[in-house]
Amino acid sequence: GQQLNQSPQSMFIQEGEDVSMNCTSSSIFNTWLWYKQDPGEGPVLLIALYKAGELTSNGRLTAQFGTTRKDSFLNISASIPSDVGIYFCAGPIYNQGGKLIFGQGTELSVKP
Amino acid sequence: DAGITQSPRYKITETGRQVTLMCHQTWSHSYMFWYRQDLGHGLRLIYYSAAADITDKGEVPDGYVVSRSKTENFPLTLESATRSQTSVYFCASSRPGQGQNEKLFFGSGTQLSVL
Numbered sequence: 001g002q003q004l005n006q007s008p009q010s011m012f013i014q015e016g017e018d019v020s021m022n023c024t025s026s027s028i029f030n031t032w033l034w035y036k037q038d039p040g041e042g043p044v045l046l047i048a049l050y051k052a053g054e055l056t057s058n059g060r061l062t063a064q065f066g067t068t069r070k071d072s073f074l075n076i077s078a079s080i081p082s083d084v085g086i087y088f089c090a091g092p093i094y095n096q097g098g099k100l101i102f103g104q105g106t107e108l109s110v111k112p
Numbered sequence: 113d114a115g116i117t118q119s120p121r122y123k124i125t126e127t128g129r130q131v132t133l134m135c136h137q138t139w140s141h142s143y144m145f146w147y148r149q150d151l152g153h154g155l156r157l158i159y160y161s162a163a164a165d166i167t168d169k170g171e172v173p174d175g176y177v178v179s180r181s182k183t184e185n186f187p188l189t190l191e192s193a194t195r196s197q198t199s200v201y202f203c204a205s206s207r208p209g210q211g212q213n214e215k216l217f218f219g220s221g222t223q224l225s226v227l
Contacts, residue, residue, distance in 0.1 A: 006154075031214055042202050042218025043155070088154060092214050098143040098162065098206055099170070100214060104154040 002027045004089055006103035014111050019076040021106040023089030032065050032072035033090040033100070043088055047074070079110050115139070118203050118219035126227050131190045133222045135203030143206045144186040145170075145216065146178065148199040155202065161186055162208075193226045200224070 006023045013019060023032070031050055035043035047058050049065035049072060056063055064073045072089055086105040093099040116137040125131050135144065146158040147170075157170030159178040167178050175197060177189045190197055200223050204216040 033214060035216075040220070042204070042220050043216075044218070045215050048215065090214075098208065098214070099145070099157060099160055100216060101157075101171075102147075102155040104152060 002029075002091070002093060002101050004091060004101055004103035006087075006089055006106050008106060009104065010107040010109070012109045012111065013079055015079060015081060017079055019079055019083070019108060020073065021075075021087060022071060022073045023103050024071045025091070026070070027094070028069040029072075029091035030069070031092050032063070034061075034063050034072070034074050035088045035090060035102075037086040037088065037105070039085060043086075046087075076108075079108075081110050081112050084108060084110050116203060116205055116217055116219045118201075118222050120222060121220065122223050124225045124227065125193050127194060128192050131193050131224065133188045133190075133201055133203075133224070135186045135188070135219060137184055137186075137203075137205045137217075139205065139207070139217070140183055141205035141207045141217070142183070143208065144180065145204040145206075146176070146186070146188045147202045147204065148172065149202060149221075150199050158188065158201075190224075193224075195226050198224060198226045 034046045037043040047063040054065040060077045062075045088105045089103040090100045119134045145160045147155040156172050161167045161180040164183045200221050202221050203219045206216050
């Protein structure tokens with residue numbers, strides 16, 4: 001079945017540093033999504049990508065839809081303490097409208 | 113704008129007991145989902161519903177039952193709770209349509225401990 005693998009599993013960085021994380025799959029996805037989960041809350045959609053090669057920004061966040069359609073990347077520039085949380089990539093399950101599969105998440109810690 | 117609410121926020125129960133987790137959304141979204149979150153596994157789909165009275169199994173449905181008699185409610189029942197069902201449970205909803213049905217809105221979660 002479809003699976004999404006995220007790396008790294010966790011990151012400990014200093015405030016102000018840039019962050020990169022990625023998500024890979026053995027299957028092709030037509031849509032890539034990035035969600036963020038703040039501690040004690042449910043995930044919230046950050047960025048949605050719909051086209052291979054697409055690069056989309058949301059403030060200090062930039063995500064890319066890989067050209068092979070089997071991967072996606074999320075970058076955070078100049079991290080701040082409120083960037084702390086778990087970042088999930090997700091993609092729609094093939095031919096099952098509305099259902100998403102999620103990666104295992106990348107847990108980000110930012111030291112002030 | 114209440115959005116999507118889950119109750120209770122925290123629940124402790126014992127092995128073998130029946131537990132129901134509630135989910136209510138005010139947007140009239142067609143799709144509703146139940147996910148569980150466990151360390152190392154991310155979010156795994158338990159059940160989903162495309163509309164009232166239409167439900168389908170997800171990746172990890174064993175031990176769970178759902179119903180959807182009204183569009184706005186999607187309760188999840190653990191018929192006989194087991195320790196392996198200790199987890200954080202998230203309800204989510206979305207509306208159909210290109211570019212919309214993959215944008216899930218999540219509740220704040222229910223942290224369930226089965227002793």
